[in-house]
Structure formats: structure tokens, C-alpha cells
Amino acid sequence: MPRLFAVALNLAPDFFLKRASRAPIWPVTIAHYPPQESKPEGDHSRIQPHWDRTLFSLITTSDVGDEDSEGGLQILVDSATGEGVDGRAQVEGRDVEWQQVVRPKNGFVVNVGEMMSRWSNGRMKHVVHRVPNPVPGRDQVGRISLMAFILPDYDATVECIHCHEDGSEPLYEKTWVGEMMNWGSKLPIYNQTKPGFLGSWG
Numbered sequence: 276m277p278r279l280f281a282v283a284l285n286l287a288p289d290f291f292l293k294r295a296s297r298a299p300i301w302p303v304t305i306a307h308y309p310p311q312e313s314k315p316e317g318d319h320s321r322i323q324p325h326w327d328r329t330l331f332s333l334i335t336t337s338d339v340g341d342e343d344s345e346g347g348l349q350i351l352v353d354s355a356t357g358e359g360v361d362g363r364a365q366v367e368g369r370d371v372e373w374q375q376v377v378r379p380k381n382g383f384v385v386n387v388g389e390m391m392s393r394w395s396n397g398r399m400k401h402v403v404h405r406v407p408n409p410v411p412g413r414d415q416v417g418r419i420s421l422m423a424f425i426l427p428d429y430d431a432t433v434e435c436i437h438c439h440e441d442g443s444e445p446l447y448e449k450t451w452v453g454e455m456m457n458w459g460s461k462l463p464i465y466n467q468t469k470p471g472f473l474g475s476w477g
């Protein structure tokens with residue numbers, strides 16, 4: 276997978292592997308979304324809108340009830356173009372909608388993370404995603420997902436790779452993996468769920 280990303284970005288195939296060679300951090304988590312005996316309070320959902328603060332993430336699920344309950348993984352897309360909306364996008368006044376992700380049978384969903392987006396200067400997008408509550412009548416079905424969050428070495432620098440060469444303007448300031456992890460508590464991916472994040476379309 277790291278080789279595929281590197282080749283897609285016209286980099287040496289081992290570009291990412293070289294930066295994840297000494298002490299890469301790859302948390303693996305299992306999420307159990309239990310059947311919902313009662314309606315969740317407030318705007319609580321299975322997982323609030325966020326993006327992953329990783330290089331990339333691999334997700335597989337039990338698939339049970341994902342499609343027909345609408346309680347599975349969804350990504351945010353631009354209604355006009357169908358393109359994924361990334362964590363930088365201004366959504367005020369923009370027509371966006373949630374789209375169900377259909378996982379290929381026995382396959383994985385690959386989420387681009389914010390580190391990949393920063394390295395590629397936005398060519399790879401860290402698309403906003405969520406897991407909403409299942410629709411009424413389908414809420415007695417639980418869901419399990421298994422995720423691997425792939426991060427580079429703790430001290431690896433994260434900055435636009437090609438900006439020096441082609442003169443393009445960096446979208447992001449230079450930073451490093453450990454600093455990005457500090458932007459969150461717990462796992463870095465969850466720190467975007469604070470109140471107000473993504474406003475009313477969350």
C-alpha cells in the first residue's frame with residue numbers, strides 16, 4: 276500500500292516506507308457499535324464527522340446491516356461534482372452530501388489521512404467521513420469494524436514533497452508526525468469531534 280501511494284504520486288516506490296522504518300506507530304482498533312436499544316441523546320452518532328490524522332487507514336467491517344440500515348461508513352462529497360470533500364474544504368454555502376461507502380466483498384476501505392494529504396499538497400484528499408446512527412427499524416443490528424491506522428516514524432517531517440521542485444505554493448506549514456499526534460488526545464483521529472466541529476452539516 277505505501278508503495279502504491281508513492282508510485283501514484285510519482286515518487287520513489289520506497290518514499291513512505293523509508294519514513295516508516297524505525298518506529299512507525301500503527302494502532303489497530305476494533306470498534307463495536309452495539310444495537311441501539313434506545314434513541315441516542317442529542318446529536319450523538321456512531322462516529323461524528325472527522326478525518327483521520329494518519330498516513331492512511333485500512334478499514335474492514337462485519338458488513339451486517341451497513342447498506343440497508345444506512346448505519347455504515349459515509350463520506351462527504353460535493354453534490355455537483357461527486358468529489359470527496361477534504362478536511363480543509365470550506366463548506367459554507369457549498370452543496371455537500373453524505374454518500375454511503377460500499378466495501379468490496381472481502382476487501383478493505385482505504386482512507387487517505389491528513390499526513391498523506393499534507394505530503395502530497397492536497398493531491399490525495401483526507402476525506403471527511405462519519406458513521407451515522409442506523410435508520411429506525413434497522414437499529415437492532417450491531418456493527419463491528421476493524422481498523423489499522425498507518426502512521427510514519429514519530430519524528431518524520433511532514434511537508435509538501437514537490438513544492439521545491441515545481442514551485443507550487445505549500446497548502447500547509449511544515450510539521451512532523453509527533454506534533455500532529457499531539458493535536459489530539461487519545462488517538463489523533465478523534466480530536467476533531469469537539470463541539471461545533473463541522474457545524475450544522477455534521
Ligand SMILES: O=C(O)CCC(=O)C(=O)O
Pocket residue numbers: 306322327334336347348404405406420422464
Ligand atoms: O467504523 C468505521 O467504519 C470507521 C470508523 C472511523 O472512521 C474511525 O475510527 O476513524
Ligand SMILES: [Fe+2]
Pocket residue numbers: 325326327404464
Ligand atoms: Fe475515521
